[in-house]
Amino acid sequence: MGSRERNKAALYQKLERLRSATNSTSVNKASIVVDASRYIQELKERVETLNQDVATLQSRSSTHQNSLSAQQVKVETLEKGFLINVFSEKNCPGLLVSILEAFEELGLEVLDARVSCSDNFRLQAVSENEGQSDSIDAQVVKQAVLEAIRNWDDESDDQD
Numbered sequence: 001m002g003s004r005e006r007n008k009a010a011l012y013q014k015l016e017r018l019r020s021a022t023n024s025t026s027v028n029k030a031s032i033v034v035d036a037s038r039y040i041q042e043l044k045e046r047v048e049t050l051n052q053d054v055a056t057l058q059s060r061s062s063t064h065q066n067s068l069s070a071q072q073v074k075v076e077t078l079e080k081g082f083l084i085n086v087f088s089e090k091n092c093p094g095l096l097v098s099i100l101e102a103f104e105e106l107g108l109e110v111l112d113a114r115v116s117c118s119d120n121f122r123l124q125a126v127s128e129n130e131g132q133s134d135s136i137d138a139q140v141v142k143q144a145v146l147e148a149i150r151n152w153d154d155e156s157d158d159q160d
Contacts, residue, residue, distance in 0.1 A: 073145045075138040081111070081128035082141050086149075088121040095121055095152050102148035103127060106136055 015032050018024070024035035076083040086099060096115055103110060108127040116122040129136060 073142050073149070075142040075145070077138045078126065081126060082108070082138060084123070084125045084127060084141060084145065086121070086123040086145060088149075090120060091117055092121040092152070093117070094155075095149065096123065098148040098152040099123060099145055102144040106141060106144055108141070 015029060018036050019026065019032050022032075022036045022039040024032050024039075026032045026035055072085075072087045074085040088095065096117070100110070103125075107130045109130050111126045111128055113123065113125040115124075127141075
């Protein structure tokens with residue numbers, strides 16, 4: 001008789017834990033189990049939704065990383081300006097405009113430039129800093145160009 005009561009008490013404790021974990025307000029065994037079943041189903045649906053969200057974000061991140069990694073930006077400091085090289089493995093309509101706008105925002109005047117936009121995008125530009133010779137360095141120019149590329153990339157993704 002004692003083991004039967006222990007088993008009953010253990011079952012009661014387990015049902016109480018299950019009721020607590022599933023936020024069930026039911027009092028009888030069958031209702032607690034049904035509530036737990038519903039709760040498990042809701043959790044499965046949430047997990048599936050989260051997995052889909054993660055897959056979507058990874059896909060977007062991968063696409064974005066691939067497009068950024070396919071682009072190279074090098075900036076060298078010259079006596080009174082910079083030599084800027086930008087390369088992208090794909091043709092990027094509108095990218096030149098974005099980069100030139102970034103130069104303008106920095107106060108850089110393009111003295112000479114060579115651009116190719118056939119199968120890929122290639123820009124080699126020599127620029128001079130208008131007036132503020134010490135206010136920007138090669139790293140600032142590189143970051144501005146990379147930001148122009150990111151902004152262009154985001155805009156072109158929005159149009160797709």
